[in-house]
Amino acid sequence: MRASFPHMGNIHLLMSDLLERLEVEYIVAPPTTTKTLEIGVRHAPEFACLPLKITVGNFIEALDTGADTLLMAGGTGPCRFGYYAETQKRVMEQIGLDFSMVTFESPAAHPAMFVKAFKTIAPDKSVLQVWRALKTSFAKGRCFDLLEKRLLQLRAYEVAPGSTTAAYEAGLELMSKAKSREQIDAAYAEALALLDEVPLDREREVLKIGIVGEFYMLLEPFVNFGVERWLNEHDVYLERSVYLTDWIGPSRRNPVLGVSDADVGRLAHGYLSHHVGGEGQATIGHTMKYIEEGFDGIVHLLPFTCMPETIAKTIFPRLARDMDIPVLSFVIDEQTGKAGVITRLEAFLDLLWSRRRAKGGVRELVAS
């Protein structure tokens, strides 16, 4: 058996760590490229949401490079993600691919199925061993998330372009090698120090933007055209509403974000007073939080036809008017090009700067 899994941001780091602990043979699928997207679009159902299509592409490329067992997460709805694995399985069987698929259902909703999935890929490991491996890998994953969060906060101030990104990547590298809990803690401290040592220009005037939306769009730089890095490098401090371990973790407290699901519900109340699956309510809730904290604007990323985020998008015009906050929604599908996204972002930043100036917040203006 040789397992593989789809890409989504740093998930390969977490999965590799876990599979190594469980002594499961695996390969990391080739990185997501335009070719991956093309393969996915060719085979996946036309009206499916974009993440389904791209992950089909990842699966097919993984099978091409020698994998035979595909790992995928399950779910209980109401957004489509919970039925991805079933759909993808049929799509790939239909084109005659030979593979087996192991779906990891939520341990809270289907504990027996969750255990069974691990028994399938790591038959020699006891439940206790699996549990320990999960806990350790997860702790490591959380460190990856915290580093990323820090990256988004610092990069806007860097003196030398690219220096924060380089420090962050060196940190990931260090972390990846760490095995025991002690090593993980030490590597994390070291990685954090690397980030904090990057020379910054704290005097620089930056915009503050909250980036919200569908989890895959936020976590996977291939589909969002690396907007985070672009924004950071154009003097924008960022907070983001989704982190991997908060998203897959069983806890509703979301330690990386520091905003629990209950907080989200409270913050969104009145605009979106019920969860609607996916990150729909989180999109609205985090937006409200960013507004409270005086952010300049919101960037919203969603795949075409995404149910939860289309609901959020429907609500944004009124929220933006009530709260006087600029919101820019990007509906992304396989045809979306980077150039168009960047053009719109540039115009958006101009708007935010002129609003800042109107409020008298920019020092240069005050000085002149």
Add this chain to the structure above:
Amino acid sequence: MLGRVTERETRPMRPTIGLPQALVYHKYFPLWGEFFSYLGADVAVSGPTDKRVLNAGLEAADSELCLPVKLFFGHVLELAQQVDFVFVPRIVAVEGDAFTCPKLLGLPDMIGALGERAPSLLSETFNMKRGMRDFYKSVYKVGSVCTDSSIKVYRAWRSGLRAQADYERQLLGGVTPLDVLGQGIPEKEPDLTIGVVGHAYNVYDRHLSMDLINRLRKSGGRVVTGEMLPPKVIERELQRLPKRLFWSYEKEVVGSAFHFIHTGDVDGIIFLLSFACGPDSLTQVLIEHEARKTSKTPMMSLVVDEHSGEAGMATRVEAFVDMLRWQKGRVC
């Protein structure tokens, strides 16, 4: 913020309550119609859908939404001027182990986002995942716009349930919601039986479906639909799926499609789906996969979107009916 009903004093003596003839209307109108009438409210029903209502919806709703939800906006706006409240429930779950659709979970919020243009909404959350008690609480809250007496609300609910059971019995007996609503034409010496599957709000909206049911009847078809199948038949068919679906209405669509695919009771199947519908995009794979695997009964998928012209659709339906007739002639 959603224009909820909280102030008792503002309660009209005999409120007019608007029911949009869209989304879950075709499923539950006897229940809510009877419930509100029993409580002494005047019930106003919008529509049926026409170009004007649809255009109002297209103009007011976000362009990325699915067509049925856009249309719902149109119906709500049509009622806005005529009624005290428009009834827009938040139907989260109608059974313990499945949801409806995210869009129905967020429906009152989306309508609320219309701002000043939004009418006063009568909106409560119905979530069977939280059990019967919670469900009844919502029923009482809805009923409280008309009366303070919980006994009266209880009686109204019972009366509504009876009307609903009666309706469902009629459907099981082989008529469609269109016939009950007086919008259907009689069959014309049918020589073909055609199974039509899809969301009730697509299949039974004469404008959205381009009058599919009547069109098929006119061309000599007998139409059978999912509403005519007993729940246990649907449940049995769903056992074919390795993983249970978590959308209730989708289960009905898939279960009835599977039934028609496997029993061969019908000469052909038409699967009606909406453009930009989340659940349909995946159930389409399940249904087409099953049809291809069995390949006994011909099936055609028709996507309803705001740009599909009536002419193109008519041609496709006619060609499909001709093909079924030809095939039947050859077999007999």
